[in-house]
Amino acid sequence: MQTMQAVWLENQVLSMHQNAPIPVPVEGEALVQVNLAGICATDLEMVRGYYPFTGIPGHEFVGQVVQAPGNASWIGQRVVGEINLTCGECRQCRAGRASHCEQRNTLGIRGCNGVFAEFLNIPCRNLHRVPASVTDEAAVFTEPLAAALEIQQQIHIHPEDRVLLVGAGRLGQLIAQSLALTGCNLSVVVRHALHQQLLAQRGIKTLIEEHVELKLWDIVVEATGSDSGFNLARQAVRPRGTIILKSTFAGNSEINLSSLVVDEIQLIGSRCGPFAPALRLLQHKHVQPEPLITARYPLSDALAAFKHANQPGVLKIILDVGATAGIKAS
Numbered sequence: 001m002q003t004m005q006a007v008w009l010e011n012q013v014l015s016m017h018q019n020a021p022i023p024v025p026v027e028g029e030a031l032v033q034v035n036l037a038g039i040c041a042t043d044l045e046m047v048r049g050y051y052p053f054t055g056i057p058g059h060e061f062v063g064q065v066v067q068a069p070g071n072a073s074w075i076g077q078r079v080v081g082e083i084n085l086t087c088g089e090c091r092q093c094r095a096g097r098a099s100h101c102e103q104r105n106t107l108g109i110r111g112c113n114g115v116f117a118e119f120l121n122i123p124c125r126n127l128h129r130v131p132a133s134v135t136d137e138a139a140v141f142t143e144p145l146a147a148a149l150e151i152q153q154q155i156h157i158h159p160e161d162r163v164l165l166v167g168a169g170r171l172g173q174l175i176a177q178s179l180a181l182t183g184c185n186l187s188v189v190v191r192h193a194l195h196q197q198l199l200a201q202r203g204i205k206t207l208i209e210e211h212v213e214l215k216l217w218d219i220v221v222e223a224t225g226s227d228s229g230f231n232l233a234r235q236a237v238r239p240r241g242t243i244i245l246k247s248t249f250a251g252n253s254e255i256n257l258s259s260l261v262v263d264e265i266q267l268i269g270s271r272c273g274p275f276a277p278a279l280r281l282l283q284h285k286h287v288q289p290e291p292l293i294t295a296r297y298p299l300s301d302a303l304a305a306f307k308h309a310n311q312p313g314v315l316k317i318i319l320d321v322g323a324t325a326g327i328k329a330s
Contacts (some may be wrong), residue, residue, distance in 0.1 A: 006117030150273030
């Protein structure tokens with residue numbers, strides 16, 4: 001049995017496994033050698049108990065296909081992958097809502113090992129080829145950028161809409177860049193100077209929480225993963241406005257449902273999104289995520305990388321996996 005190095009999550013504790021078994025793909029699956037993997041807020045919340053999971057965490061990656069039984073055309077391809085593993089047969093899948101498959105597993109979150117390892121097993125139908133002009137450093141952002149684009153899949157944003165984004169962290173920066181492409185009247189609530197500087201370089205307006213005008217905004221996107229972020233969003237949205245929730249975090253929140261009814265607020269949860277448009281935006285450099293990388297760590301230093309990612313104001317921490325197991329393409 002061939003083995004690999006991998007991060008392991010169990011009982012909300014991270015550890016390093018030096019001899020995790022390398023998965024063996026069957027027909028319809030691909031074995032991907034991971035190049036880079038990104039630590040996101042959901043990964044941090046998994047350690048805090050967001051979802052009970054034992055296994056290899058992580059779901060943002062770019063890598064190279066080294067084995068693909070029955071699908072030789074994938075071998076050698078540089079790829080990213082959608083995180084929901086679906087059945088294709090349930091009511092949700094048949095209705096075109098595969099991300100809500102009744103039998104779904106999710107990379108590094110639910111029922112399936114993730115990407116913080118030298119190798120990853122994933123269905124070929126989940127893969128997307130990365131254009132040659134897109135660097136690994138940009139491609140590793142495909143999944144969170146797709147999640148940012150899901151907002152525009154769910155609602156139509158008009159150029160005259162007043163849109164407030166609460167949160168300018170890892171995901172918030174990508175949401176801001178993608179929303180700015182709509183031409184809407186966008187402002188972003190920021191707390192950290194670096195976050196403000198990155199948005200200013202893109203010509204995106206920022207403001208501090210104390211300067212947010214209340215009951216003004218047509219659309220408010222909450223991307224802080226905190227009760228205070230939702231409370232600000234609720235105060236900022238106008239009657240009959242829309243709040244988009246992009247945060248997944250451990251714990252429960254208290255919400256005044258009566259006020260949502262009285263003000264006729266539309267509340268929309270927003271999760272995974274479309275990969276193909278995300279890759280096109282990266283290919284044409286309409287979204288440029290590379291400046292969001294705060295630091296890179298080798299996989300062997302993943303525990304230190306997680307500690308760094310937990311620090312306030314830190315943006316994207318990348319695991320530079322550089323698999324060394326030596327499996328040959330076949």
